[in-house]
Amino acid sequence: MHIMEGFLPVEHAVGWSLAALPFVAYGVHSVNQRIKQQPELRMLLGVAAAFSFVLSALKLPSVTGSSSHPTGTGLGAILFGPTAMAPIGLVVLLFQALLLAHGGLTTLGANLFSLAIVGPFVAAGVFRAARACSASLTISVFLAASLANLMTYLTTAGQLALAFPDPAGGFIAAFAKFAGIFAITQIPLAITEGLLTVLIFNALLRFNPQELKQLKLGAGPKVQT
Template sequence: MHIMEGFLPLKHAIGWGLASAPFVAYGTYSIKKRIGEHPEQRMLLGVATAFTFVLSALKLPSVTGSCSHPTGTGFGALLFGPAAMAPLGAIVLLFQALLLAHGGLTTLGANIFSMAIVGPFVAYSVFRVAQAVRLPFGLSVFFAAALGDLLTYVTTSAQLALAFPDPVGGFAASFAKFASIFAVTQLPLAASEGFLTVLVFNALVRYNAGELRAMKLPVKQEAQA
């Protein structure tokens, strides 16, 4: 979903940057507060950032001006809350734009909003709802990561449709076109991300269940997918 450099009109690029800025600022504050209270979580924060960087760098060609890939942000959102993923995602997206030519600087705000704001908040909300209805931990993680990934691409489709409405059908027709093209690659990628996130959580639970319980995650000694 990384929209490439220079693809969005200037006013859209600025608008999405302004919309993302408060989330990045608050997320930075939340991380500083949390690490100040729990310095032992620094390593796990680094793992969450690396997980996002690696997964979101695995890109496949998709919509013109964009691409499909896992996002990895659901994992960090479940560990540290969705707000924390805004600055972490911003760092990931900035480095990918500068080092991998993946995304861009002018489209950074739009990419942050879809991948590092909407995706994590959806993943976190889905996880909490799934736990409230007493789904198994592994299934809760799966649905959270998969739907967080999918809603990231729904958001990107809306961003592209706003920037490039269909001459006849307007926003709705353009959104349908972008979303349907993304769906070809993103549906299997979202499922794959869900399964991978469950596997990573299972490994964490197996070797570090105590720390996860201290982070208010409802895990037993070993999570079940």
């Protein structure tokens, strides 16, 4: 998921950075407004940020010779909305690039777009759709986190395919190649991330029920599993 330093052509690196910038700016505004209105939610926001940092910092070897990562953005997107994860993802990816050699500064925009923009919007959309269909919180959280993980990697595959199209098959063939490299490890990893997100969410339900009720999760007036 972390495209390494210097791997993308300059025009692609700049383009993805410009595409991510409005989401980061609006995300900073939305987070500030939420914290001003509900300062008691700072702890939950910190949990969401820490969860994303820890999970996305894990570097797991892939049988295809690549490596795979959890994303950890689904939890924050469910709790605070997808835009809140853009500035959080920027901080997470910046620290990882500087301290852990995951990703890089030139590819920060591309990694941010896949991890902290596409993934969270998918998570929030899937969660709301599942709750609108009367799915339980457990099922809704699992689907949101798992599919956000998969879509993050599909976005990365698309970014790489745009930058390096196949000489014969173009974008489609390149996308199939990159997506196939990730799929072998990413599908079970997405399922695992979904289950882990459910565990953390259930712990928050147990220890922070009032804060979760303030967030008005789900279709009904009560937070219930």
